[in-house]
Amino acid sequence: MCILSKNYIFIFLFIASILVGCKDDKKSESAAQAPEKIAVAVLSKFRYTIGDSVRFGFTKPVVQFEVKLNGQTVSASQNISDTVSISSAKSNTGWQQIVVTGKGADKTDFADTLRIELISDIIPDEINYTVVGRYPHQKSSFTEGLEFYKGELYEGTGQNGQSKLLKLDLKSGTTLDSVSLDAKYFGEGITIVNDKIYQLTWQSGVCFRYNMDFTLDKTFTYYTQGWGMTHKENTLIMSDGSNKLYFYNTEMEKTGEIEVYDNNGPIHKLNELEYVDGAVFANLFESTKIVKIDLASGKVIGFMKMDGIVPAETNVGKDVLNGIAKQPFDDALYITGKNWPSLFRIKLTGSNKNNHMASSK
Numbered sequence: 001m002c003i004l005s006k007n008y009i010f011i012f013l014f015i016a017s018i019l020v021g022c023k024d025d026k027k028s029e030s031a032a033q034a035p036e037k038i039a040v041a042v043l044s045k046f047r048y049t050i051g052d053s054v055r056f057g058f059t060k061p062v063v064q065f066e067v068k069l070n071g072q073t074v075s076a077s078q079n080i081s082d083t084v085s086i087s088s089a090k091s092n093t094g095w096q097q098i099v100v101t102g103k104g105a106d107k108t109d110f111a112d113t114l115r116i117e118l119i120s121d122i123i124p125d126e127i128n129y130t131v132v133g134r135y136p137h138q139k140s141s142f143t144e145g146l147e148f149y150k151g152e153l154y155e156g157t158g159q160n161g162q163s164k165l166l167k168l169d170l171k172s173g174t175t176l177d178s179v180s181l182d183a184k185y186f187g188e189g190i191t192i193v194n195d196k197i198y199q200l201t202w203q204s205g206v207c208f209r210y211n212m213d214f215t216l217d218k219t220f221t222y223y224t225q226g227w228g229m230t231h232k233e234n235t236l237i238m239s240d241g242s243n244k245l246y247f248y249n250t251e252m253e254k255t256g257e258i259e260v261y262d263n264n265g266p267i268h269k270l271n272e273l274e275y276v277d278g279a280v281f282a283n284l285f286e287s288t289k290i291v292k293i294d295l296a297s298g299k300v301i302g303f304m305k306m307d308g309i310v311p312a313e314t315n316v317g318k319d320v321l322n323g324i325a326k327q328p329f330d331d332a333l334y335i336t337g338k339n340w341p342s343l344f345r346i347k348l349t350g351s352n353k354n355n356h357m358a359s360s361k
């Protein structure tokens, strides 16, 4: 019995030693077969202002090469110091892919992928405004979304156990209709398209779609966090707390995204949104600033300082500004915040021009 056990132990150790040996063999085999990848095309820096020439060099003599920017072949000029320049003038803001392929003087082919970050070439204008109206806002509402539809005001609110979709009387602030979310959901941005109301949730990845009588029509899922929401025609526009805006069709299938930048870098914490004439107004989380984003390019073209309307009694850092709505027939914006007692009607009164073009960094 004892001898048998010893034999088993011996056999086990023998097999184990073979397995370990095989593993080591594989390791040395794969190390021998995988040559080190040495980049031929290298960037001197990765961040550029749109319009700059993007420059890269070669680490060895090259006899021919081709450059693709986001999959499109672009013309590249090579100067006497062997650096290559391509134009970034037609690109959008954000991260872009450059692929350089070619042949070295040693007759070996190469293919290198480079990554550049393009920041905006526009200095945003400060947009001025005056407060022209003030309405009551329910202090119990932790505002996450605000939108007018066919003359009626709708609000989405957050916090687990307190999240609601509300239809409100603007003048009195009283509730005309409401539906509560299950306590496991933290309600976020809302938008209304073709008589359907969409409501995001923060971290659940679930979007609810309601009929105009507040009955649930459909639920969708998505892969990011849910923050703000608005729409342009039939395209839903969504933020997730980053510097990105995501585009979805009305069945919540993603159709695109843009990265939002000003002339200094990415603009993070995009929160509640409102689409107006080719631009999206977004308030920035934990800030009293609203930025105006050109939807075609991702560039911030203007900003508003909202410090003047933050109610004195708000809980600083928690009861932040988070509600922007535009009445289609009213040349004004309606602004409120989380648990604010008031909803303000403001008129934009022009902007301080900043000569627009930013210099290269």
Ligand SMILES: [Ca+2]
Residues within 6 Å of the ligand: 145, 146, 147, 229, 230, 272, 273, 274, 323, 324, 325
């Ligand atoms: Ca809005």
